[in-house]
Amino acid sequence: MRYLLSTLLCALYTIVIAQPGNDNPCGAVLLPVNAGCTNTAGTTVAATNTAGIPAPGCASYSGPDVWYRLIVPANGAVALNTTAGTTTDSGMAIYSAPACGGAFTLIECDDDDGAGTMSSITANGLTPGSTLYIRMWDYGGGNGTFSICATATTPCGGAMNNDYCPYPALLTPGGGNFSATTDVTFTQDQPGNLSSVFCGSIENNSWYQFTATSATATFPIVSVTGCVSGWGIQAHVYSVTYNASGCCTGFTSVSNCYNPGNTTLGTVTATGLTVGNNYLLMIDGNGGDGCEFTISGWTATGILPVEIISFNGANEDEGVALSWKTLSEVNNDYYEILHSRDGLNYESIGKVTGAGSSTEQHVYSFLDEQANEGINYYQLRQVDFDGKQTAVEKISVTREINKNGIINVYPNPTSNNATIQFNSEKNEEVQLLITDQRGHVIVNELIQLENGVTNYSINTENWSKGIYHIVAKSSTFTNNIKLSKTL
Numbered sequence: 001m002r003y004l005l006s007t008l009l010c011a012l013y014t015i016v017i018a019q020p021g022n023d024n025p026c027g028a029v030l031l032p033v034n035a036g037c038t039n040t041a042g043t044t045v046a047a048t049n050t051a052g053i054p055a056p057g058c059a060s061y062s063g064p065d066v067w068y069r070l071i072v073p074a075n076g077a078v079a080l081n082t083t084a085g086t087t088t089d090s091g092m093a094i095y096s097a098p099a100c101g102g103a104f105t106l107i108e109c110d111d112d113d114g115a116g117t118m119s120s121i122t123a124n125g126l127t128p129g130s131t132l133y134i135r136m137w138d139y140g141g142g143n144g145t146f147s148i149c150a151t152a153t154t155p156c157g158g159a160m161n162n163d164y165c166p167y168p169a170l171l172t173p174g175g176g177n178f179s180a181t182t183d184v185t186f187t188q189d190q191p192g193n194l195s196s197v198f199c200g201s202i203e204n205n206s207w208y209q210f211t212a213t214s215a216t217a218t219f220p221i222v223s224v225t226g227c228v229s230g231w232g233i234q235a236h237v238y239s240v241t242y243n244a245s246g247c248c249t250g251f252t253s254v255s256n257c258y259n260p261g262n263t264t265l266g267t268v269t270a271t272g273l274t275v276g277n278n279y280l281l282m283i284d285g286n287g288g289d290g291c292e293f294t295i296s297g298w299t300a301t302g303i304l305p306v307e308i309i310s311f312n313g314a315n316e317d318e319g320v321a322l323s324w325k326t327l328s329e330v331n332n333d334y335y336e337i338l339h340s341r342d343g344l345n346y347e348s349i350g351k352v353t354g355a356g357s358s359t360e361q362h363v364y365s366f367l368d369e370q371a372n373e374g375i376n377y378y379q380l381r382q383v384d385f386d387g388k389q390t391a392v393e394k395i396s397v398t399r400e401i402n403k404n405g406i407i408n409v410y411p412n413p414t415s416n417n418a419t420i421q422f423n424s425e426k427n428e429e430v431q432l433l434i435t436d437q438r439g440h441v442i443v444n445e446l447i448q449l450e451n452g453v454t455n456y457s458i459n460t461e462n463w464s465k466g467i468y469h470i471v472a473k474s475s476t477f478t479n480n481i482k483l484s485k486t487l
Helices: 002-018
Strands: 040-043 065-071 078-084 090-096 105-110 120-123 131-138 145-152 169-181 206-211 217-225 233-242 248-253 266-270 278-285 292-301 306-316 319-340 347-358 362-368 374-384 389-399 405-410 417-424 428-435 441-449 452-459 466-473 478-485
Touching: 040 065, 078 090, 078 131, 078 389, 090 120, 105 120, 131 145, 169 217, 217 233, 233 266, 306 374, 306 389, 347 362, 405 466, 405 478, 417 428, 417 441, 417 466, 441 452
Parallel strands: 169 206
Antiparallel strands: 040 145, 065 131, 078 120, 078 145, 090 105, 090 131, 169 292, 206 278, 217 266, 217 292, 233 248, 233 278, 306 319, 319 347, 319 362, 319 374, 374 389, 405 417, 417 452, 428 441, 428 466, 466 478
């Protein structure tokens, strides 16, 4: 009897602590809105789906989900950022509602605008003092841990750098050139009527201001390299209007829209300019592509202090080998490498000297010889000579010998063919489902896996350019992977 009672108590205790208290909006955890990011730990483990609330419409939502809330600050602007834990690909949606049990109105949904494939949303024009509800889930219906924070932003939203329209980098005409990037350092910024006067979609745009010295200004794009997907960049010049707070409100095209859909070079030519007036050049990655580009005839100041093109980690016999590449650096003293076992609590494990101020590419490396088995989380912290610190990039690297499920998809991005590589500890069947961005099924097959590594080839030659979602399910694993298809 004593054993039975003990067992029942343990089972009850497990249920109580396993199910998140914020499994529905009325249990939503209150997030503080601070000047900087103060992380709140979260989990979707043992959570359930929330019914009766409008579907988010992004990040392959199928539940389970958990909820957070915040009180909108006086300027009506707030930024929400998530950090990976065991969840490395998240979805996030924000809603307005009169009460936790009232009618919910979807404001915005995001998939991959944060670090890696985590979510991030910057919202402006919210009602000060109102309650904003935040829905969080794992991409494709998984579960895991993560952290989330709410940060007060400027009256126009976003940080005071050239990721946002009101704070552009400054261009000066003359000899020389400037180089920049469209990588994940930059996020989506669509103020006013911008989306209706641009020739493509906007995912990771940045801003550059110049003062007209004649009625015409040209921007020769002389290099587009290192693109993740091969889709290139997009560029357009605008005459811009501003409100009393200095926020961008209206856009009028004054140039051709450069948007080749690949890395073909070209020139953006602005005409009909008024001498002495300011204009903005906007540059975006085509379909969110991360590329390095160079424009001749102009020099730039005010580009983000460190432009990181890539941050990668790989398993080596000696440990986890980290490498990162920068396109430009300003006043950069050194990088501090931070490590975490849970994705929430980080500690410094080393430093690498920076390049000071430079417009040339630099490649850095660091070996973590103490990396633990399982998931290792890493973050770069950039430190200026004056001591100012900026958290730059985060990645996770799984260090394990035996792994079931999809262990590799290559090449990724792909053009004509791709191989999905599975590892299994036994002979088993796996259901493979591949869908496009609109949810159309491209592949739906049952595959027989052998004990060990199995390679499954797919012909992607006739697929349209875009992102495809791979879901593999068996009795021992479930995987959600993204595959990028180029032309």
